[in-house]
Amino acid sequence: MIINSSSVQIRKIKENTVQAILFGCAIFSVFVTAGIIGVLSFETFEFFREVSIIEFFTDTQWTPLFTQKHFGIAPLLCGTFLTSAIALIVAAPLGILTSVYLSEYASPRVRRVIKPILEILAGVPTVIYGYFALLFVTPLLQKVLPDLPGFNALSPGIVMGIMILPIISSLSEDAMYAVPQSLRNAAYALGSSKLQVSFKVVIPSAFSGITASFILAISRAIGETMLVAIAAGQMPNLTLNPMESVMTMTTFIVQVSLGDTQTGTIEYKTIFAVGTMLFLLTFGLNIIGHKLRKRFREVYA
Amino acid sequence: MSQNLNAGDVCLKVEKFNAWYDQFHALKDINMDIRKNKVTAMIGPSGCGKSTLIRCFNRMNDFIPTFRQTGKILFEGNDLSDRFIDPVEVRIKVGMVFQKQNPFPKSIADNVTYGPKIMGVRQKSRLDAIVEESLRNAALWDEVKDKLKSSALSLSGGQQQRLCIARALAMQPDVLLLDEPCSALDPIATSKIEELIIQLKEKYTILIVTHNMQQAARVSDHTAYLYLGELIEYDETTKIFTAPAQKATEDYITGRMG
Numbered sequence: 001m002i003i004n005s006s007s008v009q010i011r012k013i014k015e016n017t018v019q020a021i022l023f024g025c026a027i028f029s030v031f032v033t034a035g036i037i038g039v040l041s042f043e044t045f046e047f048f049r050e051v052s053i054i055e056f057f058t059d060t061q062w063t064p065l066f067t068q069k070h071f072g073i074a075p076l077l078c079g080t081f082l083t084s085a086i087a088l089i090v091a092a093p094l095g096i097l098t099s100v101y102l103s104e105y106a107s108p109r110v111r112r113v114i115k116p117i118l119e120i121l122a123g124v125p126t127v128i129y130g131y132f133a134l135l136f137v138t139p140l141l142q143k144v145l146p147d148l149p150g151f152n153a154l155s156p157g158i159v160m161g162i163m164i165l166p167i168i169s170s171l172s173e174d175a176m177y178a179v180p181q182s183l184r185n186a187a188y189a190l191g192s193s194k195l196q197v198s199f200k201v202v203i204p205s206a207f208s209g210i211t212a213s214f215i216l217a218i219s220r221a222i223g224e225t226m227l228v229a230i231a232a233g234q235m236p237n238l239t240l241n242p243m244e245s246v247m248t249m250t251t252f253i254v255q256v257s258l259g260d261t262q263t264g265t266i267e268y269k270t271i272f273a274v275g276t277m278l279f280l281l282t283f284g285l286n287i288i289g290h291k292l293r294k295r296f297r298e299v300y301a
Numbered sequence: 302m303s304q305n306l307n308a309g310d311v312c313l314k315v316e317k318f319n320a321w322y323d324q325f326h327a328l329k330d331i332n333m334d335i336r337k338n339k340v341t342a343m344i345g346p347s348g349c350g351k352s353t354l355i356r357c358f359n360r361m362n363d364f365i366p367t368f369r370q371t372g373k374i375l376f377e378g379n380d381l382s383d384r385f386i387d388p389v390e391v392r393i394k395v396g397m398v399f400q401k402q403n404p405f406p407k408s409i410a411d412n413v414t415y416g417p418k419i420m421g422v423r424q425k426s427r428l429d430a431i432v433e434e435s436l437r438n439a440a441l442w443d444e445v446k447d448k449l450k451s452s453a454l455s456l457s458g459g460q461q462q463r464l465c466i467a468r469a470l471a472m473q474p475d476v477l478l479l480d481e482p483c484s485a486l487d488p489i490a491t492s493k494i495e496e497l498i499i500q501l502k503e504k505y506t507i508l509i510v511t512h513n514m515q516q517a518a519r520v521s522d523h524t525a526y527l528y529l530g531e532l533i534e535y536d537e538t539t540k541i542f543t544a545p546a547q548k549a550t551e552d553y554i555t556g557r558m559g
Contacts, residue, residue, distance in 0.1 A: 182403035190416040190472060191393040205406050
């Protein structure tokens with residue numbers, strides 16, 4: 001067969017074009033991420049030219065929109081941690097027990113039904129969770145706790161726990177399922193019951209994977225916006241009392257973004273300072289979470 | 302089938318034992334008496350049923366949904382294979398060491414105390430004594446006594462396997478099942494485990510499944526040859542390896558088959 005050199009040329013050009021386009025797509029998201037980080041850093045830098053970093057971390061009041069301005073991020077951090085902590089308190093035990101059931105007890109058929117249903121929970125728009133917290137869970141809680149205000153940390157915290165439940169149960173279940181059968185056999189051969197195998201062998205062996213699922217879930221909770229903006233209130237409040245209204249970092253960003261704040265003012269720059277804090281927190285947690293997950297995989301590779 | 306094994310007490314008595322995986326008849330009419338404080342080896346080509354048989358002694362086949370069995374395995378007057386007998390009770394009396402070493406990803410000491418702890422032993426001094434005694438019995442104490450708190454996964458393969466033996470011994474079982482315990486180990490680690498097996502039979506009744514004929518000859522008192530789910534010959538090891546009664550056994554041992 002005679003090789004037609006011009007068709008070879010054309011094929012080469014095609015291949016190279018396709019490769020260039022694909023590379024462009026891949027690099028696009030990298031550039032966008034870099035751009036976001038760049039804008040965040042620039043505006044944050046501008047912010048700290050006007051507000052001292054010491055005040056930012058030590059002041060106990062957050063009132064950038066008032067005439068008497070205070071720039072202490074502590075109340076926002078506090079609100080964020082409070083709602084996230086409540087979410088974790090709800091989701092961690094429930095998530096672990098769910099994953100123990102799915103990994104150790106459920107028959108393959110039950111697992112095939114329940115796992116996708118749990119994952120649908122993760123697909124519900126968070127604005128729906130927000131109204132669910134505000135209009136259903138809060139009134140319900142008020143029947144038990146009559147002093148509970150309409151906006152509080154408790155109700156969105158609980159609902160956020162339900163929201164992050166699929167993250168914990170799904171990732172923990174992966175980790176537990178990956179524990180080698182030989183370890184279960186060893187435990188059974190030593191006279192363990194199924195419960196003992198689950199709690200004394202499988203959970204400890206999957207520990208780093210479970211921890212990773214917690215961290216990734218907290219990271220999701222910290223970044224969650226709509227739910228807390230709707231149901232937790234708009235009051236920067238330095239408190240760890242779940243019965244009070246709190247403002248999270250994300251809620252503040254929503255509040256300023258929706259207002260008529262002028263570009264270039266200090267109020268405008270606060271968004272970026274708070275955004276950077278949020279970004280660093282979730283970014284750090286994600287890195288730790290993924291590292292733990294990877295380490296877990298290496299142990300049983 | 303010749304059974305000239307009159308010496309010693311019977312520990313486990315297998316009677317008319319049959320087993321199936323689905324339709325596959327894995328064990329056919331097995332009858333054998335396993336003697337107390339002896340090492341009994343099970344040999345035979347892959348798929349002959351020797352692993353299925355050894356796993357019947359501690360009910361590990363219960364986890365296989367398609368597994369069915371008939372017949373009896375008598376131990377201290379009870380039928381171990383009876384479905385009304387709690388498998389957890391059986392496994393407390395009959396310990397097992399697996400083909401591939403499978404220590405828990407915990408410390409060396411925690412591996413040994415796992416069994417006693419789930420049995421409710423809490424006292425620190427008692428647990429420490431169990432750790433030392435079990436590791437000594439498994440000929441591992443001198444190698445690990447200074448690093449009992451370090452991870453079991455930091456040990457070599459042979460050490461890990463001896464740790465698994467120590468872990469089984471910590472339960473003070475009557476019977477020890479060894480399912481090809483040396484198949485993943487190098488020759489030096491293998492010879493250490495073999496020495497250990499010979500020492501352990503003073504206290505325990507030992508059953509060992511092995512693919513290694515020399516190993517069966519070296520460590521066992523009695524040998525059972527299985528083929529296609531049938532017990533072809535069961536006799537004293539010296540007899541099996543020097544003057545087997547069955548032609549099939551001789552063919553397998555001399556390497557003409559399998």
